[in-house]
Each structure stands twice: as structure tokens, then as C-alpha cells.
Amino acid sequence: MTLPVTGGDLQRLRRHNALAALSALRSAGPLTLTQLAERADLARATVKAAVDDLTGLGWVAELDPSGGEKGRPARRYRFRAEAGRVLGLDIGAHKVLAVVADLDGAVLHITREPVTPEQPRAERLAAVDRVVDACLAGSGTAACDVRIAVAGSTGHVDLEGRVVASRAIRDWPGVPLAEHLGARLRCPVLVDNDSRLAALAECRRGVARDAGNLVFLHIGRRAGAAIVLDGVPLRGAGGAAGEIGLHPLFNLGHVGDLLHAFPAVEPGTPPDAVAAAVFEAARGGDAAARGAVLRYVKVLALATAAMALTVDPELVVLGGGFSRSADVLLEPLRGELETMCLRTPQVRASVLGDECVAVGAVCQGVEHLSAMLFGPERGGPLPAASPVQ
Amino acid sequence: MTLPVTGGDLQRLRRHNALAALSALRSAGPLTLTQLAERADLARATVKAAVDDLTGLGWVAELDPSGGEKGRPARRYRFRAEAGRVLGLDIGAHKVLAVVADLDGAVLHITREPVTPEQPRAERLAAVDRVVDACLAGSGTAACDVRIAVAGSTGHVDLEGRVVASRAIRDWPGVPLAEHLGARLRCPVLVDNDSRLAALAECRRGVARDAGNLVFLHIGRRAGAAIVLDGVPLRGAGGAAGEIGLHPLFNLGHVGDLLHAFPAVEPGTPPDAVAAAVFEAARGGDAAARGAVLRYVKVLALATAAMALTVDPELVVLGGGFSRSADVLLEPLRGELETMCLRTPQVRASVLGDECVAVGAVCQGVEHLSAMLFGPERGGPLPAASPVQ
DNA sequence: CGCATTTATGATGGAGTCCACCATTAAGGT
DNA sequence: ACCTTAATGGTGGACTCCATCATAAATGCG
Structure with a gap:
């Protein structure tokens, strides 16, 4: 429960300070010594020593002087991402x-x-x-x-x-x-x-960059889900977190069947094409297609609500193959969730593609x-x- | 993402070492200087200084010398929990x-x-x-x-x-x-x-001391649930984690009705007594009571499975008023969960009472x-x- | 062009901290 | 009484961080 299990050495202090400098360089881009000293709350001489160490080890490189400012140009250092x-x-x-x-x-x-x-x-x-x-x-x-x-x-x-x-x-x-x-x-x-x-990708680089707690729905021929809490992917005690699709009441594995219930696609079409056709028809206003999509969304929403009520995310992200048709899915899904959640999360479509x-x-x-x-x-x-x- | 945002001072190092010693004393009970030095990976002189500081501040007190060992008796120090x-x-x-x-x-x-x-x-x-x-x-x-x-x-x-x-x-x-x-x-x-x-109490002091990931079910006139992940209670983005009882398919709020379906209790009895009577009858082998309990467990299991599939705990703890009748509930609940979970968690009854x-x-x-x-x-x-x- | 201004650099000395080592102290065992 | 065992306390050495100062390199103005 309590963190500092082990004490610190002078060398470890130096190491810690070097890492603080490195961390600042990674998160805040190229910095001058003065800026580094401010951010790390250290004296200039100290960060200088740290940066010298890091440069020797190959973690940090010096940049061309910034120029354009008033006084003597400051040396700028950057994290060597190519290392x-x-x-x-x-x-x-x-x-x-x-x-x-x-x-x-x-x-x-x-x-x-x-x-x-x-x-x-x-x-x-x-x-x-x-x-x-x-x-x-x-x-x-x-x-x-x-x-x-x-x-x-x-x-x-x-x-x-x-x-x-x-x-x-x-x-x-x-x-x-x-x-x-x-x-x-x-x-x-x-x-x-x-x-x-x-x-995790959506949380770091995608549509969920502003969210620390989210539920990700992978929808497609196969369905899956994943959860990120406080910016950390949830694995659970055995790595099986997010397998809500196995619940008997949320049989996401049968989405293909649900979509097949839409009659206007000729038999023999591959499942992806069927789905695309149904979504397209629904987009065009076809009543039968809208019905099939709505039935699909209902099941999806039930499962999503179960997860949302369990972990209380601020955001639900729709990913996977079907998320290309998110325009047809988002609104009905929002509506369904609204009726079931205590704190209804936002719903957005994935942006990172395949x-x-x-x-x-x-x-x-x-x-x-x-x-x-x-x-x-x-x-x-x-x-x-x-x-x- | 990266932790050491700020660098360390010599004073902070000393503080850190004092905290390491304090932490060791808290988690491992009274210790001698030698033991402390080993645990904190510090030199004796250093922990001595740290312990002296902590003693001065009132965090640590000296104990009677241990005695009974071979050589010179070591001074023993303890965390002053009464501080x-x-x-x-x-x-x-x-x-x-x-x-x-x-x-x-x-x-x-x-x-x-x-x-x-x-x-x-x-x-x-x-x-x-x-x-x-x-x-x-x-x-x-x-x-x-x-x-x-x-x-x-x-x-x-x-x-x-x-x-x-x-x-x-x-x-x-x-x-x-x-x-x-x-x-x-x-x-x-x-x-x-x-x-x-x-x-949290069950996780620290109760039946879940060996588990870091658990789902806690509060069952009684009102139902509730809570989740602990890696030893930390899950709050979610808005503090609403665990409110699975609001899901339309798991209406845990109507357990009273379910129990009322058992006919052998005279009307007008207060709900707690009804429940106790039903559980007692089920314990005695009454078929109608067993049926009512089984219907109740079925709903409970559906909700529990949804949470378990979402967060993959290693343990489900049954708490709340009804958990006094856990002997009637545990086995059927285990059986139901078995059929729905990918990794079926253990199920245990709370031990901490009211x-x-x-x-x-x-x-x-x-x-x-x-x-x-x-x-x-x-x-x-x-x-x-x-x-x- | 020279000078003041601004900003960053590099070096020195001082203070604080940790550690290894040693002689000393206090118990038990023979 | 003596030896062994184990912990204590003190000293010197090495290391680290910091404040301060003189110096260096750019801009802008007269």
C-alpha cells in the first residue's frame, strides 16, 4: 500500500534527477537548460550534469540553438526518439x-x-x-x-x-x-x-484522447470489448476483462444472424457485404433495414449498458469494421443508452481505422x-x- | 505517463529515506536497526538518522529491547499508531x-x-x-x-x-x-x-484478503455492488461504478417481489423476516422456497456474470443482510456463474458483518x-x- | 560602429547526505 | 573468567546539490 519500499542512495538521487530531466524532455519537447531547471525544480548546474550524462548515454541530443530571442541563445536539448x-x-x-x-x-x-x-x-x-x-x-x-x-x-x-x-x-x-x-x-x-x-490506441491517439475512462466496442463479424480505466487498459485477474459478449443475454456473436433477418439481400453474399448493404439501406431510409439495425443496436446497447453501469466510463468508442457505418449506429445507440444508464457516457466512432x-x-x-x-x-x-x- | 516529474533534493532524499523506514516499520511491525537497514537497503548509519528524525517528530517510538538473542540486544522501534x-x-x-x-x-x-x-x-x-x-x-x-x-x-x-x-x-x-x-x-x-x-473492507480485512480483484455484492432489501481492481476500489469517471442494479435486465431492486412469490409466509410480515423465513424454509428443503431462492439467484447470477465478464475478478463476495443465509445461496450462485463465465470466479460469503x-x-x-x-x-x-x- | 541590455554559460566554494570502517559495548555460552 | 556473537556509535571520505559570480554571446539603439 505504501510506496517507498526502499531507500535512496546519492547515486539513485542523481539517476532520479536524470530521469526527471528525460521525462520533461519527452513530454514537453525540446527544452533549454533554464526551462528544464524550472520544470524539474532543480538548479541549473544539476540539470546540466544530468543532461550531460544523458547525452553520453545516447538518450539526449543537442539541437541547433533556438535563435530569435533577445539575449544569448540558449542550447536546446531533445529526447532522442531514434535511440x-x-x-x-x-x-x-x-x-x-x-x-x-x-x-x-x-x-x-x-x-x-x-x-x-x-x-x-x-x-x-x-x-x-x-x-x-x-x-x-x-x-x-x-x-x-x-x-x-x-x-x-x-x-x-x-x-x-x-x-x-x-x-x-x-x-x-x-x-x-x-x-x-x-x-x-x-x-x-x-x-x-x-x-x-x-x-488504448483510441485513448492515446484517437477519439478518446480527452478521456481516461472508456469502453471500447469492437463491432464487426466478431464482437469484442475492452475497457480503459484511468488511462490504463483493464486486464482483470486473468486477462479476460471485456468478454461481455459471452453473456447469455448479450449474444453479440450472433450479429450476423440479426443482420440476416433483413430480407433485401440475396443469399450467398459474404457477411461483410451483407452488413454493408443493410447499413446502406438503413442510411437510405429503408424500413426493414432500419428495423434490423435497430434490433442489432438494442442488443449492443444492452451489453454496453451493462459494462457502463459496471465501470462508469465517460465515453464509449465504436470501433471495428461496422464502425464505418457509425453514422447509422451512433444515434440509436445513444438513445438506448440514455434509457438505461445512470450517467450516460458519450458515444463516438473510432477514428484510427484498421x-x-x-x-x-x-x-x-x-x-x-x-x-x-x-x-x-x-x-x-x-x-x-x-x-x- | 512518466512518473518523476520533479527532481530531488538532498533534503528530499533524506525525507524519502525516512519514509522508507517508516513504511517498513508500518508493514513489518517492530524492527531493529539492522533489520530496517536490510529492508530499506540503506546503511545502518542512515536508518539511524532517519529513525531519530522520525522519533523526534512523534512517528516512531523505541520499544523495550528484544532480549533472548545471542549478542548485544538490539534496540527495537515501532510505528506510533497512536499518533x-x-x-x-x-x-x-x-x-x-x-x-x-x-x-x-x-x-x-x-x-x-x-x-x-x-x-x-x-x-x-x-x-x-x-x-x-x-x-x-x-x-x-x-x-x-x-x-x-x-x-x-x-x-x-x-x-x-x-x-x-x-x-x-x-x-x-x-x-x-x-x-x-x-x-x-x-x-x-x-x-x-x-x-x-x-x-474494500473485505479486501483488506475480510474474506478477500488474498484477492486483488473482486466483485462485492450487497444483497438485502436493497441491492448494490462494488468492484475492487488491483486492490483499489473502482469509482469510475463519476463515482457510479457498480450500479449494475439499474440495468433493465437485472432488476435487483425487485428482490422483495421475488421472495414474495414464495407463498408460505403470512402477509404483513416485514420484508427482512420474509426473506429469513424463505431462506430458512429453503434450508429445510421446502420445494416452493427453494424455487423462490433459485429464481432470485438466477437474476443475481445474471447481473454478477455481466460484471464478472466485464472486469474478470478472481472472487465474488456476498455481503449485505441476505449474506447471513449465504449457505443457501452460495452453491446455486456458483452453479449459475459456472455456466456463464469464461473464468468463473470463486464465490465466498462476507465475514465482516454489519x-x-x-x-x-x-x-x-x-x-x-x-x-x-x-x-x-x-x-x-x-x-x-x-x-x- | 560601439555600447547597454538581455540571457545563458561555466567554475568555485559551501553545505548536506550517505556509506564503509573501526573500536566499543553488552549479552549468552563454555 | 573467557570467548563468541551481534549491535552500537563515531570518524573520515566521497559524492551530490545549490548559490553565487564572472564571463560569453546574442539583440537593439544611439
């Missing part, structure tokens, strides 16, 4: 997507490859390897410069990153994903649920690295940054 | 209960007074005042020694401690509870939802004080402890 790379992966039923980003999480390169839900495990892993290699090559990244890799997978992923169950992908539960990636990358590898990473999960993986990776760096006391001194580029 | 008092309050529909505890949260005195749901606000507040005064007097506590007061109230309590809504108590929403208590006590006052505090909420309030108070003390940088030096007793 390492982060790999984000989205391993879905229909596509595998890799993103390489720098330590600020700025995307450098994206690679993708289509797959099918029916492909066996080995083929999917081979696709992952190809996508990773291509993305590393495309971004000019050596494998040893990847500091962390985070993969999002459909299904239930436990706290150790094991895929426990997956209905959407054949032959997938039990896949040793972390080991597979770790063998090629020699860096920490995290595996998490894809909806959870998508929710790279959402991979971007969330990058966010997760960046934050995990930060936690490792800034977290409570690593034994040694500050680690050195790799001099990429 | 301040914490007040916990449970303001319910039918009773008002006050608890005074020391800084370890050890209960020193309890006072209670019955009230009715229909009493107007002023009368209830008067009862609160009487109970508080009696409890302070009974524990020999001066008002100025109370470091923090925490009150649990039924209804929706927002993050600022305002009672926004309450169906169980007449004339209660909008009551300026924090101001009312603060005027008499001159210390920080927190107000929170009662189920939330009960959940002081649960007040004890939770004390826990909350103690932890809030700790956070204030150990939290990120208070400007000045360590505050002095009051020399109570």
Missing part, C-alpha cells in the same frame, strides 16, 4: 499487420499481409515472420534495435501473454507467440488482446519501456541507448 | 455507525444508533453528530486528533463526495455531508458509496493518509505526528 525502435503487431483473423515506430511512438513503417481464419498455425506464424522482416527492412531497422515488441491477438490472452482461447482463428489457442517472436528479436515481447490495444490495434501495440510498448526505465528502481545505473541512425 | 486517529462512518437507511481507529486501522471504539429511511435529513445528521461525539468520547479521542474522516453513504456518491442520488433514504441527495462533518472535525473528510467501502462499511471507511482513511504522507512530494518536510496518549 530505439518499437514493434507493434496486429495478428487478426483476416490480416497480419506490423508497425515499426520510434521511442516516441511515431510510426515509421507499416507492412501488412492478408490471411484467412482457416489457415493453420504454422502458416500464420510464417506470415507474421514475413511481415515483421519486411517492416524492419522497410524502416531500416536492425533486429537488435527493437527494444520491445507487442502483439495484439484475437481471443482470450492471459496475463502471461498466452493465447488461451480464440474462436475466430483456427488452431490458434496455445500458440507460443511470445517465444516465437522473442527468438527472432531478442527483446521483451508482450501479447495482449487486440480490442484492448485498440482501446491500424488501430497495431498503433495500440506501439503505445503499449512505449509505455512499458517507460515503466521499465522510470519504474521503481532498476538495480544498475541508467541503461545506454542504442545509437541508431 | 493520530481515523474516523469511519456508515450512514445507512436503518442505522448510523461510527468507528474510531488508530493509524494502523485498529478499531478502538464503535458507536451506533438506529434510524429509519423516512427520517428527514436534519434528524439523520443529528444522529450522525450524536454517534460521532459518543464514539470520540468513548475512545478518548479529542476532535483535533482525528486526522481524517471517511463516511459511507448509500446511493450514488460522486468523486467530490456529493450524494447525487439515493433511493433508499428520503431527503438525502444533495446533503452537504463533507461540509457538515468538516465543520466539526477540522480534518479532511471523504464521502464514498457504502458498498464500495464494504468491498460493521463492514465503517471498517472499510477506516481502511480508506488510513490509506488516504498514507498516500498523503508518502505520495509524490509534499512541499515541506515531514509533518509532525500528534502526541496522543
Whole structure:
């Protein structure tokens, strides 16, 4: 409960101050010594020493002098986001997507490859390897410069990153994903649920930047949900948080059937096209289509209300394939929620598109690295940054 | 995202080390200097200085030498839990209960007074005042020694401690509870939802001590729920987390009706007695009673499963008045949950009885004080402890 | 062009803190 | 009575942060 389990050394004080300076540089962009001293509440001499240390380790670089001001130009320092790379992966039923980003999480390169839900495990892993290699090559990244890799997978992923169950992908539960990636990358590898990473992405970079507490709904052929509380994705005791779709009263797995109830689509059409047609018809005012959409939204709203009443979010984000038709869904969903919630959350559509999960993986990776760096006391001194580029 | 926003001073280092020693003393009981030095990873001379500082401020006291060991007897130090008092309050529909505890949260005195749901606000507040005064007097506590007061109230309590809504108590929403208590006590006052505090109590001192993630069900004439995640009560964006009972499909508010469906109780019996009779009959094997209980459990299980699927707890705790009949409820509830959950949580009955909420309030108070003390940088030096007793 | 003004830099000395080491002290065991 | 064990208290050394000062490099004005 109480935080300072261990006392501090003089060296640890110095380390702490260096990290404070680094943290200020990361969050507030390039800064001069004076600005740094103000922000970190330290004397100039102290931050100077800290910045010198950080520069020697490769974490910080000096910038061209600012110029344009009154007096003597101040030296400006910046965080060297290029001192390492982060790999984000989205391993879905229909596509595998890799993103390489720098330590600020700025995307450098994206690679993708289509797959099918029916492909066996080995083929999917081979696709992952190809996508990773291509993305590393495309971004000019050596494998040893990847500091962390985070993969999002459909299904239930436990706290150790094991895929426990997956209905959407054949032959997938039990896949040793972390080991597979770790063998090629020699860096920490995290595996998490894809909806959870998508929710994180929306919270950091998307439509939920102003919200700390949100429910993310992945709607599409498969439904999923994820929750972010106080800016932290909720995993629960076993990584199964957000699996509301399994509740007998909210059978989100049968959305396909609900949409099929709309008669004006000829049989044999693939499910995505059916959905698109129904949404389009509803948009056009077709009564039967509106009815089907409304039935769908009703189920969705019941499940969403259950989650909203449980965790009291300020925002619900609609993501996934169907969120392209959010214009048809948002209003009815708002209306339904209004009738059920104590504090009705806002409802917005996702804005990050199909790279959402991979971007969330990058966010997760960046934050995990930060936690490792800034977290409570690593034994040694500050680690050195790799001099990429 | 990144923690060390501000750098550290030499004085802050010393303060940090003193807090590390204090924290070790609080969590591990009386310790010798050598043990302290080991735990805090500091040199003996350093912890000696820290302990001397803390002794001077009243936070730490020396104990009789341990004796019984081999070599020279070591001086032993302990946290002075008597250096301040914490007040916990449970303001319910039918009773008002006050608890005074020391800084370890050890209960020193309890006072209670019955009230009715229909009493107007002023009368209830008067009862609160009487109970508080009696409890302070009974524990020999001066008002100025109370470091923090925490009150649990039924209804929706927002993050600022305002009672926004309450169906169980007449004339209660909008009551300026924090101001009312603060005027008499001159210390920080927190107000929170009662189920939330009960959940915290079970997590710290009750049947959930081994669990960090739990769902607490308050079952009785009124139903409520609360959630603890990673040891922290979940409040949500507006303090309304856990209000699953408002969901149209889980109408926990109508449990009385469900129980009335059991015919063998003569009309006019008060609801609590009806419930007790039904549970007793079910315990005895009466088929109609078992049916009524089973219908009740079914609704309860649906709501619980929705929360469990949302936050993935490791444990569900049954509290509230009906939990006295937990022997009749636990097994059917387990069975129902089994069929709906991905990872079925354990189900246990509360053990803390009707002081649960007040004890939770004390826990909350103690932890809030700790956070204030150990939290990120208070400007000045360590505050002095009051020399109570 | 030179000077005042503004702002940042770099170096020095002082104060505070932690730590390793040592002689000393106080108990139990033989 | 002596040895072993374990904790205590004190000293000097090393390190860190801070305040202060003289210096350096730019702008703007006469």
C-alpha cells in the first residue's frame, strides 16, 4: 500500500534527477537548460550534469540553438526518439499487420499481409515472420534495435501473454507467440488482446484522447470489448476483462444472424457485404433495414449498458469494421443508452481505422519501456541507448 | 505517463529515506536497526538518522529491547499508531455507525444508533453528530486528533463526495455531508458509496484478503455492488461504478417481489423476516422456497456474470443482510456463474458483518493518509505526528 | 560602429547526505 | 573468567546539490 519500499542512495538521487530531466524532455519537447531547471525544480548546474550524462548515454541530443530571442541563445536539448525502435503487431483473423515506430511512438513503417481464419498455425506464424522482416527492412531497422515488441491477438490472452482461447482463428489457442517472436528479436515481447490495444490506441491517439475512462466496442463479424480505466487498459485477474459478449443475454456473436433477418439481400453474399448493404439501406431510409439495425443496436446497447453501469466510463468508442457505418449506429445507440444508464457516457466512432490495434501495440510498448526505465528502481545505473541512425 | 516529474533534493532524499523506514516499520511491525537497514537497503548509519528524525517528530517510538538473542540486544522501534486517529462512518437507511481507529486501522471504539429511511435529513445528521461525539468520547479521542474522516453513504456518491442520488433514504441527495462533518472535525473528510467501502473492507480485512480483484455484492432489501481492481476500489469517471442494479435486465431492486412469490409466509410480515423465513424454509428443503431462492439467484447470477465478464475478478463476495443465509445461496450462485463465465470466479460469503462499511471507511482513511504522507512530494518536510496518549 | 541590455554559460566554494570502517559495548555460552 | 556473537556509535571520505559570480554571446539603439 505504501510506496517507498526502499531507500535512496546519492547515486539513485542523481539517476532520479536524470530521469526527471528525460521525462520533461519527452513530454514537453525540446527544452533549454533554464526551462528544464524550472520544470524539474532543480538548479541549473544539476540539470546540466544530468543532461550531460544523458547525452553520453545516447538518450539526449543537442539541437541547433533556438535563435530569435533577445539575449544569448540558449542550447536546446531533445529526447532522442531514434535511440530505439518499437514493434507493434496486429495478428487478426483476416490480416497480419506490423508497425515499426520510434521511442516516441511515431510510426515509421507499416507492412501488412492478408490471411484467412482457416489457415493453420504454422502458416500464420510464417506470415507474421514475413511481415515483421519486411517492416524492419522497410524502416531500416536492425533486429537488435527493437527494444520491445507487442502483439495484439484475437481471443482470450492471459496475463502471461498466452493465447488461451480464440474462436475466430483456427488452431490458434496455445500458440507460443511470445517465444516465437522473442527468438527472432531478442527483446521483451508482450501479447495482449487486440480490442484492448485498440482501446488504448483510441485513448492515446484517437477519439478518446480527452478521456481516461472508456469502453471500447469492437463491432464487426466478431464482437469484442475492452475497457480503459484511468488511462490504463483493464486486464482483470486473468486477462479476460471485456468478454461481455459471452453473456447469455448479450449474444453479440450472433450479429450476423440479426443482420440476416433483413430480407433485401440475396443469399450467398459474404457477411461483410451483407452488413454493408443493410447499413446502406438503413442510411437510405429503408424500413426493414432500419428495423434490423435497430434490433442489432438494442442488443449492443444492452451489453454496453451493462459494462457502463459496471465501470462508469465517460465515453464509449465504436470501433471495428461496422464502425464505418457509425453514422447509422451512433444515434440509436445513444438513445438506448440514455434509457438505461445512470450517467450516460458519450458515444463516438473510432477514428484510427484498421491500424488501430497495431498503433495500440506501439503505445503499449512505449509505455512499458517507460515503466521499465522510470519504474521503481532498476538495480544498475541508467541503461545506454542504442545509437541508431 | 512518466512518473518523476520533479527532481530531488538532498533534503528530499533524506525525507524519502525516512519514509522508507517508516513504511517498513508500518508493514513489518517492530524492527531493529539492522533489520530496517536490510529492508530499506540503506546503511545502518542512515536508518539511524532517519529513525531519530522520525522519533523526534512523534512517528516512531523505541520499544523495550528484544532480549533472548545471542549478542548485544538490539534496540527495537515501532510505528506510533497512536499518533493520530481515523474516523469511519456508515450512514445507512436503518442505522448510523461510527468507528474510531488508530493509524494502523485498529478499531478502538464503535458507536451506533438506529434510524429509519423516512427520517428527514436534519434528524439523520443529528444522529450522525450524536454517534460521532459518543464514539470520540468513548475512545478518548479529542476532535483535533482525528486526522481524517471517511463516511459511507448509500446511493450514488460522486468523486467530490456529493450524494447525487439515493433511493433508499428520503431527503438525502444533495446533503452537504463533507461540509457538515468538516465543520466539526477540522480534518479532511471523504464521502464514498457504502458498498464500495464494504468491498474494500473485505479486501483488506475480510474474506478477500488474498484477492486483488473482486466483485462485492450487497444483497438485502436493497441491492448494490462494488468492484475492487488491483486492490483499489473502482469509482469510475463519476463515482457510479457498480450500479449494475439499474440495468433493465437485472432488476435487483425487485428482490422483495421475488421472495414474495414464495407463498408460505403470512402477509404483513416485514420484508427482512420474509426473506429469513424463505431462506430458512429453503434450508429445510421446502420445494416452493427453494424455487423462490433459485429464481432470485438466477437474476443475481445474471447481473454478477455481466460484471464478472466485464472486469474478470478472481472472487465474488456476498455481503449485505441476505449474506447471513449465504449457505443457501452460495452453491446455486456458483452453479449459475459456472455456466456463464469464461473464468468463473470463486464465490465466498462476507465475514465482516454489519460493521463492514465503517471498517472499510477506516481502511480508506488510513490509506488516504498514507498516500498523503508518502505520495509524490509534499512541499515541506515531514509533518509532525500528534502526541496522543 | 560601439555600447547597454538581455540571457545563458561555466567554475568555485559551501553545505548536506550517505556509506564503509573501526573500536566499543553488552549479552549468552563454555 | 573467557570467548563468541551481534549491535552500537563515531570518524573520515566521497559524492551530490545549490548559490553565487564572472564571463560569453546574442539583440537593439544611439
